[in-house]
Amino acid sequence: MDTSFFLAWIKEAATAVQAERDHLTQLDAAIGDADHGANLDRGFAAVRQALADTPPETPGAVLVQAGSALIRKVGGASGPLYGTAFRQMGRALGDAPEITPAGLVTALEAAQEGVQKLGGAAEGDKTLVDAFAPAVRALAQAVQDGAKLADALETATTAAEEGARATVPLQARKGRASYLGPRSVGHEDPGAASTVLIFTALRRAAGQA
Amino acid sequence: MDDQAQAASQAQAQAQAQAMVGIVIVSHSARLAEEVAAIAREIGGENVPVAAAGGTDDGGLGTSLDKVIAAIESVDQGMGVVLIPDLGSSVLTAKLVEEPGSVVIADVPLVEGAIAAAVTVGGGASLPDVLASAEEARTFRKL
Numbered sequence: 001m002d003t004s005f006f007l008a009w010i011k012e013a014a015t016a017v018q019a020e021r022d023h024l025t026q027l028d029a030a031i032g033d034a035d036h037g038a039n040l041d042r043g044f045a046a047v048r049q050a051l052a053d054t055p056p057e058t059p060g061a062v063l064v065q066a067g068s069a070l071i072r073k074v075g076g077a078s079g080p081l082y083g084t085a086f087r088q089m090g091r092a093l094g095d096a097p098e099i100t101p102a103g104l105v106t107a108l109e110a111a112q113e114g115v116q117k118l119g120g121a122a123e124g125d126k127t128l129v130d131a132f133a134p135a136v137r138a139l140a141q142a143v144q145d146g147a148k149l150a151d152a153l154e155t156a157t158t159a160a161e162e163g164a165r166a167t168v169p170l171q172a173r174k175g176r177a178s179y180l181g182p183r184s185v186g187h188e189d190p191g192a193a194s195t196v197l198i199f200t201a202l203r204r205a206a207g208q209a
Numbered sequence: 210m211d212d213q214a215q216a217a218s219q220a221q222a223q224a225q226a227q228a229m230v231g232i233v234i235v236s237h238s239a240r241l242a243e244e245v246a247a248i249a250r251e252i253g254g255e256n257v258p259v260a261a262a263g264g265t266d267d268g269g270l271g272t273s274l275d276k277v278i279a280a281i282e283s284v285d286q287g288m289g290v291v292l293i294p295d296l297g298s299s300v301l302t303a304k305l306v307e308e309p310g311s312v313v314i315a316d317v318p319l320v321e322g323a324i325a326a327a328v329t330v331g332g333g334a335s336l337p338d339v340l341a342s343a344e345e346a347r348t349f350r351k352l
Contacts, residue, residue: 039271071305075271080301118304176297 001099001149001206006062007051008208012201014044020197027190031177036190039076043083046073059099063090063107077175078191081115081128082198088114101143101152108136119174126172126184128191135160135199153203160199164192230330230339231258231284234323235277235294235303239264245293245323253327258284272298277306289336291315291343293322313340321346 017024017040024037050069056062067086070079092110093099099107112132121127123134138159142152165188172184175191232249236242242263249259260280265271281290292303292314303314313336315322322343329342 033270035271071302072274073266075265075269075273075298077298077301079272079274080298080305084305118301 001059001101001104002097003057003059003062005099005205006059009202009205010044010047010051010062010066012204013198014048016197016201017041017044017194020193024190024194027188027193030187031172031180031184032190033076033176035076036078036194039074040078040082040194043070043074043079046070058093058095058097060090060093060095063087063093065090077119078128078194081119081191082194084114084118085111085132101149105136105140105143108139112136121174124170125174126167126170126177126189126192127174128189128195130167130170130189131160131163131192131195131199134163135195150203150206153199153206157196157199157203160192160196164188164196167192227256227333228286228288229256229258230288230326230334230336231260231281231286231290232323232326232330232339233277233280233284233290233292234259234261234263234319235272235280235292235299236261236263236319237270237272237295237297237299239268241295241319245319248320249323249327252324253329254331257327257330258286259323259327260284272302274302274305277302281306281312289313289339291326291336291339293317293319293326293343295319311336315340315343317343317346321349325349 021037021041024040025034028034028036047066047069050065056065063086067083067090070086071083089107089111092107093103116129121129123129135156139152139156142155167189168187169185171182172178177184234242234245242261246259246261250257260283262276262280266273266275284290290312292312294300294303294314306312307314315326325346326339326343329339
Protein backbone atom coordinates (compact mmCIF):
# COMPACT_ATOMS: atom_id res chain seq x y z
CA MET A 1 0.00 0.00 0.00
CA ASP A 2 1.50 3.29 -1.13
CA THR A 3 0.62 6.96 -0.71
CA SER A 4 -2.04 6.82 -3.42
CA PHE A 5 -3.73 3.92 -1.62
CA PHE A 6 -4.04 5.99 1.55
CA LEU A 7 -5.26 9.02 -0.41
CA ALA A 8 -7.88 6.77 -2.01
CA TRP A 9 -8.94 5.57 1.44
CA ILE A 10 -9.42 9.11 2.70
CA LYS A 11 -11.33 10.06 -0.45
CA GLU A 12 -13.61 7.03 -0.08
CA ALA A 13 -14.17 7.86 3.59
CA ALA A 14 -15.03 11.48 2.77
CA THR A 15 -17.47 10.36 0.07
CA ALA A 16 -19.12 7.82 2.40
CA VAL A 17 -19.45 10.34 5.24
CA GLN A 18 -21.00 12.84 2.87
CA ALA A 19 -23.46 10.25 1.54
CA GLU A 20 -24.37 9.07 5.05
CA ARG A 21 -24.33 12.52 6.63
CA ASP A 22 -28.07 12.63 7.30
CA HIS A 23 -28.19 9.04 8.54
CA LEU A 24 -25.38 9.74 11.05
CA THR A 25 -27.14 12.87 12.21
CA GLN A 26 -30.42 10.96 12.65
CA LEU A 27 -28.64 8.35 14.79
CA ASP A 28 -27.11 11.19 16.80
CA ALA A 29 -30.48 12.94 17.15
CA ALA A 30 -31.80 9.89 19.00
CA ILE A 31 -29.18 9.84 21.76
CA GLY A 32 -26.78 12.73 21.12
CA ASP A 33 -26.88 16.31 19.94
CA ALA A 34 -27.72 15.67 16.27
CA ASP A 35 -24.48 17.00 14.84
CA HIS A 36 -22.35 13.93 14.12
CA GLY A 37 -23.06 13.75 10.38
CA ALA A 38 -22.64 17.46 9.80
CA ASN A 39 -19.51 17.68 11.98
CA LEU A 40 -17.77 14.74 10.36
CA ASP A 41 -18.73 15.87 6.87
CA ARG A 42 -17.26 19.31 7.57
CA GLY A 43 -14.15 17.64 8.96
CA PHE A 44 -13.60 15.39 5.94
CA ALA A 45 -14.21 18.31 3.57
CA ALA A 46 -11.38 20.10 5.41
CA VAL A 47 -9.24 16.97 5.13
CA ARG A 48 -9.69 16.85 1.34
CA GLN A 49 -8.86 20.53 1.11
CA ALA A 50 -5.72 20.12 3.23
CA LEU A 51 -4.53 17.13 1.18
CA ALA A 52 -5.14 19.06 -2.05
CA ASP A 53 -3.35 22.18 -0.77
CA THR A 54 -0.20 20.38 0.38
CA PRO A 55 -0.02 16.92 -1.18
CA PRO A 56 1.71 14.56 1.27
CA GLU A 57 4.51 12.33 0.06
CA THR A 58 4.21 9.31 2.31
CA PRO A 59 1.33 7.18 3.64
CA GLY A 60 2.18 8.35 7.16
CA ALA A 61 2.03 12.00 6.11
CA VAL A 62 -1.40 11.46 4.48
CA LEU A 63 -2.81 10.18 7.76
CA VAL A 64 -1.14 12.73 10.04
CA GLN A 65 -2.39 15.55 7.82
CA ALA A 66 -5.90 14.08 7.68
CA GLY A 67 -5.97 13.66 11.45
CA SER A 68 -4.82 17.21 12.09
CA ALA A 69 -7.55 18.61 9.83
CA LEU A 70 -10.20 16.54 11.62
CA ILE A 71 -9.01 17.78 15.01
CA ARG A 72 -9.16 21.40 13.81
CA LYS A 73 -12.43 21.40 11.88
CA VAL A 74 -14.92 18.89 13.26
CA GLY A 75 -15.85 20.87 16.37
CA GLY A 76 -17.41 17.92 18.20
CA ALA A 77 -15.90 15.08 20.20
CA SER A 78 -15.45 12.98 17.05
CA GLY A 79 -12.80 15.49 15.85
CA PRO A 80 -10.22 14.85 18.56
CA LEU A 81 -11.11 11.13 18.57
CA TYR A 82 -10.89 10.36 14.84
CA GLY A 83 -8.15 12.95 14.45
CA THR A 84 -6.09 11.17 17.07
CA ALA A 85 -6.81 7.82 15.41
CA PHE A 86 -5.50 9.00 12.04
CA ARG A 87 -2.54 10.86 13.54
CA GLN A 88 -1.47 7.87 15.62
CA MET A 89 -1.75 5.65 12.56
CA GLY A 90 0.34 8.08 10.57
CA ARG A 91 2.99 8.26 13.28
CA ALA A 92 3.12 4.47 13.49
CA LEU A 93 3.73 4.28 9.72
CA GLY A 94 6.66 6.70 9.97
CA ASP A 95 8.36 7.65 6.68
CA ALA A 96 7.86 4.29 4.95
CA PRO A 97 6.83 4.70 1.28
CA GLU A 98 5.13 1.29 1.11
CA ILE A 99 3.07 -0.31 3.89
CA THR A 100 2.63 -4.05 4.39
CA PRO A 101 -0.63 -5.55 5.69
CA ALA A 102 1.14 -6.27 8.98
CA GLY A 103 2.21 -2.61 9.10
CA LEU A 104 -1.39 -1.55 8.57
CA VAL A 105 -2.49 -3.75 11.48
CA THR A 106 0.15 -2.26 13.78
CA ALA A 107 -0.89 1.26 12.77
CA LEU A 108 -4.59 0.55 13.36
CA GLU A 109 -3.73 -0.91 16.75
CA ALA A 110 -1.88 2.33 17.58
CA ALA A 111 -4.94 4.29 16.42
CA GLN A 112 -7.23 2.30 18.68
CA GLU A 113 -4.90 2.75 21.62
CA GLY A 114 -4.77 6.51 21.01
CA VAL A 115 -8.55 6.80 20.85
CA GLN A 116 -9.06 4.79 24.01
CA LYS A 117 -6.40 6.75 25.87
CA LEU A 118 -7.94 10.08 24.89
CA GLY A 119 -11.60 9.22 25.37
CA GLY A 120 -11.24 6.68 28.16
CA ALA A 121 -13.79 4.34 26.57
CA ALA A 122 -13.62 0.55 26.70
CA GLU A 123 -15.53 -1.93 24.56
CA GLY A 124 -19.14 -2.10 25.71
CA ASP A 125 -19.41 1.62 26.55
CA LYS A 126 -21.46 2.21 23.37
CA THR A 127 -18.88 4.27 21.48
CA LEU A 128 -16.91 4.02 18.25
CA VAL A 129 -14.55 1.66 20.08
CA ASP A 130 -17.27 -1.02 19.85
CA ALA A 131 -16.85 -1.08 16.06
CA PHE A 132 -13.16 -0.15 15.89
CA ALA A 133 -11.76 -2.76 18.27
CA PRO A 134 -13.41 -5.85 16.71
CA ALA A 135 -12.48 -4.61 13.23
CA VAL A 136 -8.81 -4.28 14.19
CA ARG A 137 -8.87 -7.70 15.87
CA ALA A 138 -10.47 -9.33 12.83
CA LEU A 139 -7.97 -7.67 10.50
CA ALA A 140 -5.03 -8.76 12.63
CA GLN A 141 -6.26 -12.35 12.66
CA ALA A 142 -6.95 -12.44 8.91
CA VAL A 143 -3.54 -10.95 8.07
CA GLN A 144 -1.87 -13.41 10.41
CA ASP A 145 -3.73 -16.26 8.66
CA GLY A 146 -2.29 -15.06 5.35
CA ALA A 147 -5.52 -13.74 3.82
CA LYS A 148 -5.35 -11.46 0.79
CA LEU A 149 -5.57 -7.79 1.76
CA ALA A 150 -8.98 -7.17 0.21
CA ASP A 151 -10.36 -10.29 1.93
CA ALA A 152 -8.81 -9.34 5.25
CA LEU A 153 -10.37 -5.88 5.01
CA GLU A 154 -13.73 -7.43 4.10
CA THR A 155 -13.53 -9.46 7.31
CA ALA A 156 -12.62 -6.33 9.27
CA THR A 157 -15.52 -4.38 7.80
CA THR A 158 -17.96 -7.17 8.66
CA ALA A 159 -16.61 -7.17 12.23
CA ALA A 160 -17.09 -3.38 12.43
CA GLU A 161 -20.68 -3.72 11.18
CA GLU A 162 -21.43 -6.44 13.72
CA GLY A 163 -19.83 -4.35 16.46
CA ALA A 164 -21.90 -1.31 15.52
CA ARG A 165 -25.13 -3.35 15.48
CA ALA A 166 -24.20 -4.76 18.87
CA THR A 167 -24.23 -1.23 20.33
CA VAL A 168 -28.05 -1.08 19.91
CA PRO A 169 -28.95 -2.89 23.17
CA LEU A 170 -26.11 -1.27 25.13
CA GLN A 171 -26.48 1.52 27.66
CA ALA A 172 -24.06 4.37 26.96
CA ARG A 173 -21.31 4.94 29.52
CA LYS A 174 -19.40 7.68 27.68
CA GLY A 175 -20.28 10.94 25.99
CA ARG A 176 -23.52 12.86 25.80
CA ALA A 177 -25.64 9.69 25.46
CA SER A 178 -24.49 8.53 28.91
CA TYR A 179 -26.65 11.24 30.51
CA LEU A 180 -29.68 9.40 29.12
CA GLY A 181 -28.88 6.28 31.15
CA PRO A 182 -31.29 3.46 30.25
CA ARG A 183 -32.95 5.65 27.58
CA SER A 184 -29.82 5.28 25.45
CA VAL A 185 -30.72 1.58 24.98
CA GLY A 186 -32.29 0.64 21.64
CA HIS A 187 -30.27 3.01 19.44
CA GLU A 188 -27.13 2.38 17.40
CA ASP A 189 -24.18 4.49 18.46
CA PRO A 190 -23.44 7.14 15.80
CA GLY A 191 -19.68 6.91 16.35
CA ALA A 192 -19.74 3.15 15.82
CA ALA A 193 -21.76 3.76 12.64
CA SER A 194 -19.21 6.23 11.27
CA THR A 195 -16.39 3.81 12.13
CA VAL A 196 -18.10 1.25 9.87
CA LEU A 197 -17.95 3.84 7.06
CA ILE A 198 -14.23 4.34 7.60
CA PHE A 199 -13.47 0.60 7.46
CA THR A 200 -15.77 0.18 4.44
CA ALA A 201 -13.79 2.95 2.74
CA LEU A 202 -10.55 1.13 3.54
CA ARG A 203 -11.88 -2.05 1.94
CA ARG A 204 -13.00 -0.09 -1.13
CA ALA A 205 -9.54 1.46 -1.45
CA ALA A 206 -8.07 -2.07 -1.41
CA GLY A 207 -10.54 -3.12 -4.11
CA GLN A 208 -9.19 -0.38 -6.37
CA ALA A 209 -5.55 -1.26 -5.79
CA MET B 210 20.16 55.41 31.52
CA ASP B 211 17.82 58.41 31.65
CA ASP B 212 14.87 58.62 34.03
CA GLN B 213 12.40 57.51 31.46
CA ALA B 214 14.37 54.43 30.46
CA GLN B 215 14.93 53.59 34.11
CA ALA B 216 11.21 53.87 34.83
CA ALA B 217 10.45 51.64 31.86
CA SER B 218 12.99 49.08 33.00
CA GLN B 219 11.59 49.14 36.54
CA ALA B 220 8.08 48.69 35.18
CA GLN B 221 9.28 45.74 33.16
CA ALA B 222 10.98 44.16 36.14
CA GLN B 223 7.85 44.68 38.19
CA ALA B 224 5.72 43.12 35.46
CA GLN B 225 7.98 40.08 35.42
CA ALA B 226 7.82 39.78 39.19
CA GLN B 227 4.05 39.88 38.96
CA ALA B 228 3.72 37.26 36.22
CA MET B 229 0.68 35.15 36.91
CA VAL B 230 -0.71 31.75 36.04
CA GLY B 231 -3.12 31.99 33.10
CA ILE B 232 -6.63 30.56 32.95
CA VAL B 233 -8.45 29.43 29.80
CA ILE B 234 -12.18 28.71 29.86
CA VAL B 235 -13.03 26.13 27.17
CA SER B 236 -16.73 25.84 26.48
CA HIS B 237 -19.03 24.64 23.68
CA SER B 238 -20.53 28.13 23.65
CA ALA B 239 -18.60 31.31 22.86
CA ARG B 240 -20.91 33.40 25.05
CA LEU B 241 -20.75 30.96 27.96
CA ALA B 242 -16.95 30.96 27.83
CA GLU B 243 -16.86 34.78 27.68
CA GLU B 244 -19.22 35.19 30.61
CA VAL B 245 -17.44 32.63 32.79
CA ALA B 246 -14.17 34.41 32.01
CA ALA B 247 -15.79 37.74 32.89
CA ILE B 248 -17.12 36.56 36.25
CA ALA B 249 -13.77 34.95 37.10
CA ARG B 250 -11.99 38.24 36.32
CA GLU B 251 -14.59 40.21 38.25
CA ILE B 252 -14.10 38.12 41.39
CA GLY B 253 -10.42 37.20 41.00
CA GLY B 254 -9.19 40.65 40.01
CA GLU B 255 -9.09 42.49 36.71
CA ASN B 256 -5.38 41.78 36.21
CA VAL B 257 -5.86 38.01 36.41
CA PRO B 258 -5.16 36.62 32.93
CA VAL B 259 -8.33 34.78 31.93
CA ALA B 260 -9.17 34.00 28.31
CA ALA B 261 -12.24 32.45 26.73
CA ALA B 262 -12.14 29.77 24.02
CA GLY B 263 -15.76 28.99 23.21
CA GLY B 264 -17.58 27.59 20.21
CA THR B 265 -16.38 26.46 16.81
CA ASP B 266 -14.46 28.55 14.26
CA ASP B 267 -17.71 29.39 12.45
CA GLY B 268 -19.52 30.45 15.60
CA GLY B 269 -21.44 27.23 16.25
CA LEU B 270 -21.60 25.12 19.38
CA GLY B 271 -18.50 22.98 19.82
CA THR B 272 -14.77 23.32 20.32
CA SER B 273 -12.04 24.89 18.23
CA LEU B 274 -8.46 23.75 18.69
CA ASP B 275 -7.22 27.00 17.12
CA LYS B 276 -9.23 29.12 19.58
CA VAL B 277 -7.89 27.09 22.50
CA ILE B 278 -4.29 27.49 21.32
CA ALA B 279 -4.75 31.24 20.76
CA ALA B 280 -6.32 31.63 24.21
CA ILE B 281 -3.43 29.78 25.86
CA GLU B 282 -0.92 32.04 24.11
CA SER B 283 -2.82 35.15 25.19
CA VAL B 284 -2.66 34.32 28.93
CA ASP B 285 0.70 32.57 29.10
CA GLN B 286 3.03 34.77 31.18
CA GLY B 287 5.54 31.98 31.71
CA MET B 288 3.92 30.74 34.93
CA GLY B 289 1.79 28.05 33.30
CA VAL B 290 -1.83 27.86 32.20
CA VAL B 291 -4.85 26.08 33.67
CA LEU B 292 -7.50 24.90 31.20
CA ILE B 293 -11.04 24.65 32.52
CA PRO B 294 -13.22 22.78 29.98
CA ASP B 295 -16.98 22.23 30.20
CA LEU B 296 -17.48 18.73 28.78
CA GLY B 297 -17.19 16.37 25.81
CA SER B 298 -15.17 17.82 22.94
CA SER B 299 -13.93 20.65 25.19
CA VAL B 300 -12.29 18.09 27.45
CA LEU B 301 -10.88 16.05 24.55
CA THR B 302 -9.49 19.16 22.85
CA ALA B 303 -7.95 20.33 26.13
CA LYS B 304 -6.31 16.92 26.50
CA LEU B 305 -4.70 17.33 23.08
CA VAL B 306 -2.88 20.51 24.14
CA GLU B 307 -2.03 19.39 27.69
CA GLU B 308 1.64 19.75 28.59
CA PRO B 309 2.51 18.42 32.03
CA GLY B 310 3.98 21.16 34.19
CA SER B 311 2.95 24.04 31.93
CA VAL B 312 -0.54 23.53 30.46
CA VAL B 313 -2.78 21.53 32.79
CA ILE B 314 -6.48 20.65 32.93
CA ALA B 315 -8.63 21.27 35.99
CA ASP B 316 -11.30 18.55 36.30
CA VAL B 317 -13.86 20.84 37.92
CA PRO B 318 -17.31 22.42 37.50
CA LEU B 319 -16.90 25.29 35.07
CA VAL B 320 -18.09 28.28 37.10
CA GLU B 321 -16.93 27.22 40.55
CA GLY B 322 -13.58 25.99 39.22
CA ALA B 323 -12.96 29.17 37.23
CA ILE B 324 -13.69 31.41 40.21
CA ALA B 325 -11.57 29.34 42.61
CA ALA B 326 -8.69 29.36 40.11
CA ALA B 327 -8.96 33.12 39.44
CA VAL B 328 -8.99 34.04 43.13
CA THR B 329 -5.91 31.87 43.73
CA VAL B 330 -4.12 33.29 40.70
CA GLY B 331 -4.84 36.80 41.95
CA GLY B 332 -3.02 35.93 45.16
CA GLY B 333 0.13 35.14 43.16
CA ALA B 334 0.01 31.35 43.51
CA SER B 335 2.03 28.82 41.48
CA LEU B 336 0.53 26.49 38.85
CA PRO B 337 0.22 23.46 41.19
CA ASP B 338 -1.43 25.64 43.85
CA VAL B 339 -3.90 27.13 41.37
CA LEU B 340 -4.76 23.66 40.10
CA ALA B 341 -5.21 22.31 43.63
CA SER B 342 -7.41 25.23 44.57
CA ALA B 343 -9.56 24.84 41.46
CA GLU B 344 -9.94 21.15 42.14
CA GLU B 345 -11.20 21.84 45.66
CA ALA B 346 -14.20 23.39 43.91
CA ARG B 347 -15.25 19.91 42.79
CA THR B 348 -16.36 18.99 46.31
CA PHE B 349 -17.47 22.44 47.38
CA ARG B 350 -20.96 22.27 48.91
CA LYS B 351 -23.40 25.13 48.40
CA LEU B 352 -25.81 24.07 51.12
